[in-house]
Amino acid sequence: MKIAVCIKQVPNSEARLRLSRDGKWLDEEDLPFIVNESDEYALEEGLRLAERTGGEVVVFSLGPERVRDALRKALALGAARAVHLADPAFAGGDALATGRALAAALAREAFDLVLTGSQSDDAGFGATGSVIAGHLGWPHVWLVMGVELEPPEGKPASAKVTREMESGVNEVSRVSLPAVLEIQAGINHPRYASLKGIMQAKKKEIAVVSPGDLGLDPAVLGAAGSRLEVLSVAFPEAGKGAQMIAGDAKTAAAALVDKLRQEARVL
Amino acid sequence: MAEQDGQPGRSRRLWVVPQLREGRVTRVSWETLAAARSLAASLRGSAGSAASIRIEAVLLGSGLEAAARELAQRDLAAVLVADHPALTAYTPGAWIGVLAPAIAAERPDYVLFPHTYQTVDFVPRLAQRAGTGLLPEVTGFSAPAAAAGSDGEPAGDGLVWTRPVLGGKLQARVRVRGAGTVLVSVQSGSFPANSTAPTAPTAPAAAGVPAPGATAAPAADVEIKALPVDPSTARPDREVLGYQEATAQQVDLTKAGIIVAVGRGVGGADKLGPIEELARALGAEIGASRPVIDSGWLPRERQIGSSGQTVSPRLYIAAGISGAIQHLVGMKGSAVIVAINKDPSAPIFSVARYGLVGDLHELVPALTAAIKAAQG
DSSP states (O other): OEEEEEEEEEEEESSOOOOOTTTSSOOOOOEEEEEOOHHHHHHHHOOOOHHHHTTTEEEEEESTTHHHHHHHHHHHHOEEEEEEEOOHHHHHHHHHHHHHHHHHHHTTTTTSSSESSSOOOOOOOOOOHHHHHHHHHHHEEEEEEEEEEEEESOOOOOEEEEEGGGGGGGEEEEEEEEEEEOOOOOOOOOOOOOHHHHHHHTTTTTEEEEETTTTOGGGGGGGOOOOOEEEEEEEOOTTTTTTEOOOOHHHHHHHHHHHHHHHHOOO | OOOOOTTTTTEEEEEEEOOTTTEEEEEEHHHHHHHHHHHHHHHHHHHHHOEEEEEEEEEEEESSSHHHHHHHHHSSSSEEEEGGGGSSOHHHHHHHHHHHHHHHEEEEEEEEEEEOOHHHHHHHHHHHTOOOEEOOOEEEEEOHHHHOSSSSSTTTOOOOOEEGGGGGGEEEEEEESSSOOOOEEEEETTTTGGOOOOOOSOOOOOTSSSSTTTTTOSSSSOEEEEOOOOOOTOOOSSEEEEEEESSSOOOOOOOOOEEEOOGGGGGOOOHHHHHHHHHHHHOOOOEEEEHHHHSSSSSSBBBTTTTSOOOSSSSSEEEEEOOOHHHHHHTTOOSEEEEEESSSGGGGGOOSSSSESHHHHHHHHHHHHHHHHHOO
16 A cells, blocks of 8 residues: 655744744744654554555655755655655645645655645644645545554555544544545654664655646745735734733742632632 | 725625534634624725625535524524535535535635634635635734735735634734635634624514625524535535544543643653642642643543533643643633743733743642642
């Protein structure tokens, strides 16, 4: 079974964040980047399904040069090879433009299954996988918490998919393959890269594709091909609405308990 | 395209697609209708009073009489109803198969959806199919006058929308360029639903006459129109086999008076001891944000947020929780929220009444000691 996994490299939001000079995004100098959380789960799910069916995983990512680190990490974890949509024309796209580019790259090979994370931890559209599915004309499921191939070995024809809904209820449905499944964090326990895997990854191929390779006009890609435009970003006002209680731990704790008893009257 | 954006007097159509639960319109759907009313008021303000703005609700499903009647009591220009056995169970294929042709034929300016898991499941693909713009998870917008940018590029109606990015650590201001329908999903809690209360049955307006604006005289008898459903295009693309409880729910956090909730900031399952001591001192239940559950530090039955339990205790202490929107929707109804976080710009502080910035591994034991001291 041939499986594609799309991953995104995102800023590590635990790091100290500074805004860029134009105020439209973060200052990326010294900003650490990581593989998007739900994409790590998607990759793990892809590797498991490939191992079970004797197939392989090809990992895709769109972004600048630094994205090679994310692809290299996926190769170290067990992906067979990688495809990097690296051209600046791909940059700054909304979910529709990014999905269009990825779908065109995916359509160049015959995959049985495409996996993505459910949502990026930066833009948070939760849309790219479904847009890819629309372009490919395949069924999709968003927020997937379980995948069972049918039949479980060999070449599957369909998948029984558990989708998370609100309020702790899951929907179980069957989709025909090929399909796009958008994987929710928590579906599995992602593995760690082995030293052997890291060494092998250095020899694996990262193919670079341009809009021309995909037969796509740059005008429909990236920022140029997007109707959504970010004008600015801002931190929420620190402690807006909250009374901030200062002091060392002991002083602050005592002041808080006092307020909870005397002011809020909840203790 | 005969009509031009921004032309004074141009009539506009706003669609709201409510989601139903057991046949009833959900709260976040009423909030979405409130967002549409607010949007109509803004567009009307910028386009001049001659502009007519129709707000129409679009219902999909099977056996929708009650929901359609419920909506018809609100001040709407029309309720469009796609009521068909093929729409008994939600699937993206069926929903898109109805909405994509309807959007192509009717060309509404905006289609507003409540930002729910079902919406995220199908609306991006609807945008791809129908060739519309897509604007997910908005929490607000500002009217054109207040939003005039420094660059001169025309931006449709000039609206500037806000939406969270980086899990709510930043707020982005975005606009939609170009002409044509835009699909928007509205985050819960962003627009108060009470502004859409049923209108009093006063002077009846003629059915089908465009409502002159957001705050127009209420229509007692809103037109209910059938939306065509072609079962050959509105086809399920997944076979729904059933529904199951995600977890055997043994802990009912909704009944707890006090909850001590932990986030990723606690650092590991082996560091939960002081949290448990604080909970014991307060007689509180322990809850957690999603990353803690996904890491296996606490069982899923303790998850609070959009995919866990929704709680509203009298006291909620959030320790090491940054406050992603998925967590906030599950706890912001708490009477008093205390946030403990090392990052002073963490979004959790925006919903908290009291905030403590610092290392939770120092603050939590100190708080436990202070509570015990106060209890004597």
